[in-house]
Amino acid sequence: MTDDAPTDPPDGTDAGSDALVGESVDRREDAALLTGDATFTDDVAAADLTYLTFARSDEAHAAVESVDASAAESMDGVLAVYTWDDVADSGVPGVLPISTHGLDCDPPGHPILARDRVRYQGQPVAAVVAEDRYRARDAADAVDVEYDPLPTVVDQRAAQEPDAPTVYDDAPDNVAAVSELGDAEATDEAVAAADHVVEVDLTNNRLIPNALEPRAAVARWDAGDERLTVEMTTQSPHGHRGKLSTTLGLPERAIRVVAPSVGGGFGHKGHHHPGEAAAAFAAMDLGDPVKWTATRSENYLAGAHGRDHRTTAELAVDDDGTIRGLRVETDANVGGYGLGGSLSMPSWYGSLLASQYDIPAIHCETRAVFTNTAPIHSYRGAGRPEANYVTERLVGAAARELGFDPAELRRANQIAEFPHETAVGATYDSGDYELGLDEALDAADWADLRDRPDRDDDGRYLGVGLACYVESTGGGHESGVVRAHPDGTVTVYAGTHSHGQGHGTTYAQIVADELGVDYDAIDVNEGDSDATPTGTGTFGSRSTITGGNAVAESARAVREKARELAANLLDAPVEAVEYENGEFAAPDHTDETRTFADVAEAAYGWGVPEGMDPGLEATTFFEQEETAYTFGTHVAAVAVDPETGAVDIERYVALDDCGERVNPTIVEGQVEGGVAQGIGQARYEGAVYADDGTLETDSMLDYAVPRSFHVPDIQTEATVTPSPTNDLGVKGIGEAGTIAAPPAVVNAVCDALDPLGIAHVDMPLTEERVWTAIREAEQ
Amino acid sequence: MATHDITLTVNGAAESLTVESRTLLVHALRDDLGYTGPNVGCESGKCGACTVEVDGDAVKSCTILAVQTDGSDVRTAAGLADEGLDPVQQAFHDEHGLQCGYCTPGMLATTHQLLDENPDPSRAEIRTALKGNVCRCTGYGNIVDAVETAADRLAETDDESEARADAPELEAED
Numbered sequence: 001m002t003d004d005a006p007t008d009p010p011d012g013t014d015a016g017s018d019a020l021v022g023e024s025v026d027r028r029e030d031a032a033l034l035t036g037d038a039t040f041t042d043d044v045a046a047a048d049l050t051y052l053t054f055a056r057s058d059e060a061h062a063a064v065e066s067v068d069a070s071a072a073e074s075m076d077g078v079l080a081v082y083t084w085d086d087v088a089d090s091g092v093p094g095v096l097p098i099s100t101h102g103l104d105c106d107p108p109g110h111p112i113l114a115r116d117r118v119r120y121q122g123q124p125v126a127a128v129v130a131e132d133r134y135r136a137r138d139a140a141d142a143v144d145v146e147y148d149p150l151p152t153v154v155d156q157r158a159a160q161e162p163d164a165p166t167v168y169d170d171a172p173d174n175v176a177a178v179s180e181l182g183d184a185e186a187t188d189e190a191v192a193a194a195d196h197v198v199e200v201d202l203t204n205n206r207l208i209p210n211a212l213e214p215r216a217a218v219a220r221w222d223a224g225d226e227r228l229t230v231e232m233t234t235q236s237p238h239g240h241r242g243k244l245s246t247t248l249g250l251p252e253r254a255i256r257v258v259a260p261s262v263g264g265g266f267g268h269k270g271h272h273h274p275g276e277a278a279a280a281f282a283a284m285d286l287g288d289p290v291k292w293t294a295t296r297s298e299n300y301l302a303g304a305h306g307r308d309h310r311t312t313a314e315l316a317v318d319d320d321g322t323i324r325g326l327r328v329e330t331d332a333n334v335g336g337y338g339l340g341g342s343l344s345m346p347s348w349y350g351s352l353l354a355s356q357y358d359i360p361a362i363h364c365e366t367r368a369v370f371t372n373t374a375p376i377h378s379y380r381g382a383g384r385p386e387a388n389y390v391t392e393r394l395v396g397a398a399a400r401e402l403g404f405d406p407a408e409l410r411r412a413n414q415i416a417e418f419p420h421e422t423a424v425g426a427t428y429d430s431g432d433y434e435l436g437l438d439e440a441l442d443a444a445d446w447a448d449l450r451d452r453p454d455r456d457d458d459g460r461y462l463g464v465g466l467a468c469y470v471e472s473t474g475g476g477h478e479s480g481v482v483r484a485h486p487d488g489t490v491t492v493y494a495g496t497h498s499h500g501q502g503h504g505t506t507y508a509q510i511v512a513d514e515l516g517v518d519y520d521a522i523d524v525n526e527g528d529s530d531a532t533p534t535g536t537g538t539f540g541s542r543s544t545i546t547g548g549n550a551v552a553e554s555a556r557a558v559r560e561k562a563r564e565l566a567a568n569l570l571d572a573p574v575e576a577v578e579y580e581n582g583e584f585a586a587p588d589h590t591d592e593t594r595t596f597a598d599v600a601e602a603a604y605g606w607g608v609p610e611g612m613d614p615g616l617e618a619t620t621f622f623e624q625e626e627t628a629y630t631f632g633t634h635v636a637a638v639a640v641d642p643e644t645g646a647v648d649i650e651r652y653v654a655l656d657d658c659g660e661r662v663n664p665t666i667v668e669g670q671v672e673g674g675v676a677q678g679i680g681q682a683r684y685e686g687a688v689y690a691d692d693g694t695l696e697t698d699s700m701l702d703y704a705v706p707r708s709f710h711v712p713d714i715q716t717e718a719t720v721t722p723s724p725t726n727d728l729g730v731k732g733i734g735e736a737g738t739i740a741a742p743p744a745v746v747n748a749v750c751d752a753l754d755p756l757g758i759a760h761v762d763m764p765l766t767e768e769r770v771w772t773a774i775r776e777a778e779q
Numbered sequence: 780m781a782t783h784d785i786t787l788t789v790n791g792a793a794e795s796l797t798v799e800s801r802t803l804l805v806h807a808l809r810d811d812l813g814y815t816g817p818n819v820g821c822e823s824g825k826c827g828a829c830t831v832e833v834d835g836d837a838v839k840s841c842t843i844l845a846v847q848t849d850g851s852d853v854r855t856a857a858g859l860a861d862e863g864l865d866p867v868q869q870a871f872h873d874e875h876g877l878q879c880g881y882c883t884p885g886m887l888a889t890t891h892q893l894l895d896e897n898p899d900p901s902r903a904e905i906r907t908a909l910k911g912n913v914c915r916c917t918g919y920g921n922i923v924d925a926v927e928t929a930a931d932r933l934a935e936t937d938d939e940s941e942a943r944a945d946a947p948e949l950e951a952e953d
Contacts, residue, residue, distance in 0.1 A: 026872065026873075027872070027875065029880070030871070030872040030877060030880070031864065031872070032880075033877055033879075033880025033883050034856065034864055034868040034871060034872060034877070034880070034883060034887070035816070035856055035857055035859070035860070035864070035868070036814070036815065036816025036817075036855055036856035036857040036884050037857070038880060039815070040815070040818065040881065042809075042815075042818075042819065043809070043815035045813065132810070133806070133810070134799070134801065134802070134806075210915050211879075211881075211915060212818075212820045212826060212828055212879070212881040212882050212913060212914070212915045212916075213818065213820065213879070213881045214819075214820070261879075261880065262879065263818065263820075263879045263880070263881030264878075264879040264881060264915050264916055266915070293819075295822055296820065296821040296822060296823065296826070297822075297823075499879050500878030500879030500880070500916045501878070502878070665875050666875070668875075669875050669878060669916075669917060669921065672917060672918035672920050672921065673878060673915075673916045673917050673918045674918075675918055676917075676918030676919065677915070699821070699823050699825070700821045700823060700825035700826055700913070701823060701825060705826075705913050705915065707909075707910050707911075707913060707919075708905075708906040708907075708909040708910055708912070708914075708919045708922070708923070709903075709906040709907060709910055711918050711919050711920070713902075713920050713923075714918060714920055737918075
């Protein structure tokens with residue numbers, strides 16, 4: 001399968017031994033970030049800049065009886081206070097769009113300011129604009145809201161009880177959608193026929209994404225041009241342009257979204273929230289630029305959260321270790337409002353339940369359930385970590401219950417031939433799963449880890465855990481422009497957006513190779529919806545596949561046109577023109593040569609042959625028709641202190657295969673960062689709501705984002721199986737770590753605590769939880 | 780709201796401004812003076828993205844009032860090198876110690892204080908020193924590598940300067 005991806009350009013010339021793809025080229029993004037020169041959204045300055053702050057609901061569920069803004073309006077420096085009535089009076093729709101496809105009810109979208117009811121704590125009720133951020137905050141605190149509190153429900157299983165409070169009147173059981181994947185009957189039969197059925201009841205803990213830069217926007221309205229410009233923290237400039245268009249009732253041509261430097265995304269900045277739309281609404285009303293920047297606590301209260309699944313699952317396994325079936329039931333919390341496609345996310349999460357295994361029958365039923373909590377949307381992994389956690393915990397449990405080496409049970413069931421269509425409809429494109437497993441086991445000294453005694457000299461329980469995974473990557477379309485200027489320098493535009501991923505470096509590597517132009521002569525631009533043809537954005541581990549192939553395809557088109565132009569300049573037939581090391585030559589016809597810059601100059605001057613259009617640029621809308629499946633195996637070795645419940649991750653090995661690696665150092669950085677977030681989920685993080693809907697973890701004081709001493713050194717390893725789905729042979733890597741790390745760590749802890757008869761502890765594995773599990777086991 | 784006239788030195792430049800009693804140093808630097816290197820990530824002293832050097836100490840500039848720093852010498856990431864990158868910045872670049880870069884100015888300030896106090900820290904000491912600076916992108920490993928690399932290079936530079944200092948004709952000017 002490694003032969004399917006062409007590595008040489010189509011014109012038969014050699015990309016050369018100086019190819020940059022595959023090299024760990026230093027990131028060109030760094031200098032501005034290291035010196036503080038980079039402009040993040042809150043850094044944007046403007047004359048007459050004003051600041052918007054929200055008055056947010058303290059109640060998690062209430063009717064809004066009245067909003068009295070008079071005290072706020074009369075305060076020094078306050079320019080305006082807006083409530084829903086102002087939005088309604090303006091004729092602006094004012095509601096964030098929501099996809100209702102496949103839902104069993106018809107919930108309204110999220111209003112940018114509360115209409116008549118609030119459904120989660122922190123929902124924006126009024127927006128204050130003032131001359132500086134302190135005065136805006138003072139005035140927001142002075143907005144007087146009268147609520148009629150309603151009963152609350154925060155747990156997705158409790159929300160389905162007959163007497164549970166109702167979040168939406170047309171969803172009396174709080175269920176937004178029930179969806180099924182796979183074959184129920186075949187799975188029931190497999191479970192009935194198997195020698196063993198292994199069961200788990202799991203919580204996939206609710207997480208807060210925690211991009212270090214909070215959400216922010218600076219909106220300006222140009223009344224003369226009737227155009228809105230919003231600089232904002234987005235992963236998807238064109239996506240946000242479309243959503244702002246719907247929310248504000250403006251045509252897309254009248255909106256320019258610009259993403260300056262963005263301080264991390266992790267899915268959170270792909271979604272449309274009220275802040276950027278409210279800032280735009282205020283800017284259009286006031287005529288002054290309006291800046292809105294969320295505080296960390298506002299991001300916690302009212303930014304979309306991730307995960308929050310409750311799942312029961314059964315794995316049907318025969319005596320010889322053959323997996324026959326997998327039956328899964330999941331209650332997915334979707335919070336108080338849908339945002340975009342968030343309500344249908346649970347419907348496809350099960351499509352990765354097969355992990356790396358040839359499981360003939362799988363069935364997954366999922367209920368998406370409303371509660372009085374912040375909206376749930378995609379967070380790094382977006383359904384994949386939830387699915388993989390179910391399967392890998394089950395396989396780990398099966399190995400323990402049936403007495404198999406967990407590596408050998410996995411090996412016995414691994415898919416070996418590709419393409420492979422799973423029982424839940426995913427078609428895996430390529431891989432060598434057994435090689436990945438073997439390399440990971442070797443790197444981790446698996447046999448030695450397995451041979452360790454139950455406890456070390458300090459009495460700590462020792463364990464080792466494995467998780468295999470697959471990650472669906474890519475999908476959809478992406479735009480990529482390669483524009484050669486008359487001097488031969490090049491500007492690349494892509495519809496993706498880099499917020500830590502280093503596209504400026506990797507896309508330039510790709511284009512340098514494809515175009516035969518010096519890397520330093522190539523600039524990469526992303527993030528301006530006016531400058532870039534409509535693209536999709538960066539999420540779902542898609543940029544290198546979709547954006548990378550889009551710019552590669554454009555570069556090839558430019559190269560081909562350059563060759564035709566060179567043929568004209570060299571007075572030789574096109575077929576005779578060779579291109580190497582930046583020079584065009586036709587040795588059978590002439591000793592003359594032309595550089596890329598000569599050709600570019602000719603393209604915009606007098607060197608264009610008849611019948612050819614002038615100019616030297618190409619635009620590609622690349623469509624990735626088939627999903628590329630990244631895969632790998634992660635190994636964690638732990639020591640658990642029974643006196644304190646402390647879990648020490650002594651060793652962590654990540655083996656990942658994302659096909660061709662454009663820049664291995666950047667790939668490894670993505671893996672390590674993802675693993676750290678996965679360890680965060682496994683060990684530390686969890687958003688906690690009180691029964692009354694109060695978010696108890698509403699700041700970094702209470703929500704445990706992993707710190708430097710929480711994350712062990714991570715050893716990264718790779719195999720390379722090029723993907724046949726695209727010319728570059730690449731697959732995505734952005735989410736691998738968050739998918740693999742939680743089950744690897746929890747399986748290791750379960751292995752450590754097996755001598756105590758403990759088969760399961762729910763994430764996060766805090767000291768208190770582990771200590772409690774040990775105390776209970778001892779009794 | 781009472782106001783105060785204060786003067787600061789920021790990256791070597793004298794700055795005078797009027798602040799309210801409640802104005803945080805980070806907002807004075809960012810909103811009033813335009814030094815946008817220090818970033819606001821949590822406004823509760825937990826994330827460290829706003830860390831700057833105040834009279835040589837790494838200080839979270841969201842936990843100190845601007846008026847408290849009257850007369851102080853403040854250094855942000857922009858003031859670390861006259862041009863290009865200083866050895867710590869260079870090490871972060873070389874070790875891929877940053878991705879989105881939002882935490883980076885704070886990491887640099889904390890690293891400078893660490894290496895001033897402990898020029899040859901162990902990995903564990905580095906991890907402990909950086910405990911107040913959250914990075915959500917890198918997983919910290921490359922940041923720890925960067926601090927080690929910076930320490931090594933600074934030690935080499937110090938050795939060289941000491942060697943120069945021993946030679947009378949090359950004595951450094953103050």
